[in-house]
Amino acid sequence: MTLIRRTPLIAGNWKMYKTEEQAEDYIQALLPRVSATAGVDVALCVPFTDLRAMIDSARGSRVEVYAQNMHEEPEGAFTGEVSAPMLRELDVRGVVLGHSERRGMFGETDKALALKVPAALAAGLAPILCVGETEQERDNDDTDRKLRQQIKEDLAAVPGERLADVVIAYEPIWAIGTGRVATPEQAQEAIAFIRALVADRDEHAAERVRILYGGSVKPENAAELLALTDVDGALVGGASLEAEPFAAIVAAAARPSTTATGPSPTR
Numbered sequence: 721m722t723l724i725r726r727t728p729l730i731a732g733n734w735k736m737y738k739t740e741e742q743a744e745d746y747i748q749a750l751l752p753r754v755s756a757t758a759g760v761d762v763a764l765c766v767p768f769t770d771l772r773a774m775i776d777s778a779r780g781s782r783v784e785v786y787a788q789n790m791h792e793e794p795e796g797a798f799t800g801e802v803s804a805p806m807l808r809e810l811d812v813r814g815v816v817l818g819h820s821e822r823r824g825m826f827g828e829t830d831k832a833l834a835l836k837v838p839a840a841l842a843a844g845l846a847p848i849l850c851v852g853e854t855e856q857e858r859d860n861d862d863t864d865r866k867l868r869q870q871i872k873e874d875l876a877a878v879p880g881e882r883l884a885d886v887v888i889a890y891e892p893i894w895a896i897g898t899g900r901v902a903t904p905e906q907a908q909e910a911i912a913f914i915r916a917l918v919a920d921r922d923e924h925a926a927e928r929v930r931i932l933y934g935g936s937v938k939p940e941n942a943a944e945l946l947a948l949t950d951v952d953g954a955l956v957g958g959a960s961l962e963a964e965p966f967a968a969i970v971a972a973a974a975r976p977s978t979t980a981t982g983p984s985p986t987r
């Protein structure tokens with residue numbers, strides 16, 4: 721098996737926080753703090769109302785701007801919804817799909833996600849598909865079953881050759897916003913299991929697909945989680961709301977710049 725180096729992704733999920741003005745202040749504080757970090761992709765998943773301002777302010781920087789949801793249809797009579805082509809036209813880079821808050825509070829189903837993930841890819845958006853178990857499911861030894869069901873159903877319509885274009889975020893629901901982070905063993909085990917599920921579909925895709933951990937990631941625990949073999953980054957909620965801790969998590973994921981190892985330029 722060839723060793724594939726996956727570029728880590730640190731994505732901040734702001735959820736329903738920040739007006740446009742607050743978002744502007746934040747990005748101005750963040751950009752200088754992450755401009756020198758190499759070998760890591762950085763994304764901010766922001767409310768719809770912040771998208772245009774964030775895209776304008778982050779243009780030309782290393783920060784990519786993502787949305788937090790979209791409808792599966794390109795257009796139609798779906799009051800209050802936003803489509804993938806609408807996001808693409810704004811230069812939005814990707815979209816969070818199936819966050820447990822949307823599944824739990826807004827009735828997002830695996831059936832809808834099975835349509836949303838391919839619709840995002842078809843429109844040129846990078847989907848971050850969230851999966852994860854409740855505390856009760858973990859206590860009942862139901863974690864593998866839940867993850868298998870979500871991965872199988874949500875990615876059913878994505879062809880093997882496009883599977884690696886999806887980012888998967890493993891977010892155990894009991895670790896979200898609770899300060900109770902998964903242990904490194906729990907995170908590695910679940911994420912390796914998800915990678916094995918992708919391998920059942922396509923081995924090559926499993927080597928390339930990026931799988932993030934999410935749930936109470938902070939500057940203090942980021943390095944340990946990000947060092948795990950199968951963990952390719954983090955989806956960060958609370959700690960992404962201030963530029964400083966978010967930049968510290970980005971720094972924890974940074975890899976030494978590969979250009980530094982090349983031959984010295986002739987002067």
Ligand code: 13P
Nearest residue numbers: 733896897935936957958
């Ligand atoms: P917290 O980092 O606040 O636990 O949130 C995680 C999350 O839901 C990211 O999508």
